[in-house]
Amino acid sequence: MFSILKKRWLLKQHKKEIVEDIKLRYKLNDIVAQVISSRIEISDVNFFLFPTLRHQMPNPFVLKDMDCAVECVKKTLLAKERICIFADYDVDGATSCAVLKKFFKALGVECNVYIPDRITEGYGLSESAIKRISQHSTCIISVDCGSVSFEEIMLAKSLGMSMVVLDHHICTSRVADADAVVNPNRLDDTSGLHYMAAVGVTYMFIVALSSCLKDTYLKRLIETFDLLSLLDLVALGTVCDVMPLIKLNRVFVTQGLKILKKRQNVGLRNLSDTAALAEEPTVRHLGFVFGPMINAGGRVGDSMLGAKLLSTDSEAEAVKISTYLHECNVKRRKIQDDVMEEACQLIVEHGLDNVIVVCGDLWHVGVIGIVASRLKEIYDRPVAVISLDENGIGRASWRSIKGFNFGAAILLAKEKNLITEGGGHDMAAGFSVTKDKVEDLRLFLSNEFNKSSIQHHCFFDFELPISAFTSELFEQLSFLEPFGVGNATPVFKMTQISVINAKVVNNKHVSCILVDIFSKKSIPAIAFEAISNGIGKVLLTKNVVLSVIVTLRRSYWKHKETITCEIKDIIY
Incomplete structure (x- = not known):
């Protein structure tokens, strides 16, 4: 059965004998042992659970x-x-x-x-x-x-x-x-x-x-x-x-997060305080709190500021730069939202291709990379966002999906004179292209995408009832951290779920309460960018029963911890 996001969700297969070995050797519960067994070889489990530079x-x-x-x-x-x-x-x-x-x-x-x-x-x-x-x-x-x-x-x-x-x-x-x-x-x-x-x-x-x-x-x-x-x-x-x-x-x-918690780096300490970070930093904070603020200087301010902040030993300088970067980040969000709105409108007008290439006049080049990332997350497709200047010269930012190596594709495009310059790695790249080559480039990328080994199905780790989502489960899952690319946050499927108290947040996200229709157990949930991708429309519909694909999150409010979930997709 396919989902709102047009994905086919399959349960990951686990080798029972390996799962039992991991459970006994490392005293982990069945869920965590199964997640580990589906990700790494048994010989690497010790290094995975206890990552140290010494070894x-x-x-x-x-x-x-x-x-x-x-x-x-x-x-x-x-x-x-x-x-x-x-x-x-x-x-x-x-x-x-x-x-x-x-x-x-x-x-x-x-x-x-x-x-x-x-x-x-x-x-x-x-x-x-x-x-x-x-x-x-x-x-x-x-x-x-x-x-x-x-x-x-x-x-x-x-x-x-x-x-x-x-x-x-x-x-x-x-x-x-x-x-x-x-x-x-x-x-x-x-x-x-x-x-x-x-x-x-x-x-x-x-x-x-x-x-x-x-x-x-x-x-x-x-x-x-x-x-x-x-x-x-x-x-x-x-x-x-x-x-x-x-x-x-x-x-x-893993070790870097331990150092970060000590707040030794003057710049990072002040950046954390400026962002009013009230909890211990995680990978999510690195990518979605610290990263955007450091990048904001180069996007809409002074490109030197990020490196200056991270290398300074001066408290006064760190306070000054952190405050300015925060202001730059607020400015960046407004510019980004405007470009994002125009890009989404172009996709609606042009139709949804297997590779998205959107092009606009005088889009701020400092935000096109973030727009490309957001479009990739919404549509689950490789995305190129191109800003054309007054002379028809386009500067572009690219974000790819697993299975399509754009770093290699961009080198080939350069050999074919479809772009004037460019480079990067398999998931992200930048390049320059003239206006008259944009359509040829779009066709080339589409053809390269069709040659690639993209998987049209996704996997979830477990099907669990809401009653299983406890603090104890979250603590066990923490053995698998840090999560990110190459070690994704475990994905769960819930069935026979109703939705209550759904509401739009910041004009683009949807928050709600998910309720098991049999046990009546419930859990708070958030669906990011849901208004853009169709998930929001379903969540805001009354009296529906769904199967939901989620990941667990730990939220803090007034120093109180709550287990919530993030809705990734809906099978409806």
Whole structure:
């Protein structure tokens, strides 16, 4: 049976013998054991439940070119020459920059930072930026960008600068002529760390560099600096760049959340206070509270602010930047809502394709990535949102769904001259396209999508009655955290459910109470973006009996904890 969102929901299959083994060995209940058994191999259960750097951190030199990167930067440090960190303007770039800056500061080394303006300069290294940096620095460390900046890196080298790239974006077979290109997505990299964000690569770089500085005059400073203190930044960048929370990423985020709870980072502490966060931070807060506020500076304000906030040790500066970023975020939401409304209207007029490509004149390029993400969530399709300037040049942001690698598709589109530039990874990318190529690009992406292995069905973990949704179940499920891409929050199906007290929230969401028609047990629920996707219409209809697909949530109100659920779909 299909759902409101046109999905076919199937129950995940579990191997009984593995479930029993997990239950006995780790003293977990049946539900949690079954969820684990459907996600990972039995040999990996211990690492999954107890993720630690001591047991799972690989030798950082397994990454191609790591030795070259370390040698280049070590040489620069010992010569006491000036380093410039060039970073992307998103959260992954800002956290990567902050990790480097805080590490170098602990060594007594001040370095310059260059983050291009999202609006006027766009993504990545540029000729003008290289020339400006050459006036004050002899070494550039490019984080979260640079892997395919062939001409710009050649220019830097011709101006006498050394060049190190720490990146994770999809690469071509050609490798830039830098002193080092450390990128687990290089075609010749065999580390198996392709799932990492740039901030993860950057963290591994400072681990490698610190080990090679212990025979220098920096030995004492290296030994007194706690590299683990930077894991809150690594967790933040990993989550906000939508990297899968598997293997080493799971370790980074699990341990990073522990560091974040200590409130040691001055910038993150003030950001949390500005957002009035009343509970311990989770992955959801990283992605939906901290991330948008940090990104807001680059979207509608100053692209440098996120990295400044995350690397500052000044309480006064952190308060000032956090307050400004909050104001930027409010402004961003208004701009975003306007673009979102126009984009949805275009979809209604054009019809719903298997790949959504929407294009508007002078849409604010600072919000098109968020609009693409929201449209993807609503329609469960790959989405490209394109903003055209006065000259018909479009800047686009792309968000994909599981099974369709847009990072590879964008490289092919570039080879076919359908776009002028672009790059990214399999779930998110950016590119530029001229107005006359938009329709050709739409057809190309549609054809590429049809070749991909997209699954047209979804899985839920259990069918349970409302009476099973207790605090005890939630506590057991917490063993599976952190949840995110690659380790999704467990999904449950409830049948024979009625809806009461349904109401619209903020003109787009629907809150209600779900009631089991037999036991009369109930649970509060929220359906996000329900007005846009058809779920809201059903929830607001009186006297209906439904099957509901949900995930559990823990909500706080006046310091009181309540178990609620988020409605993901309805079978009606």
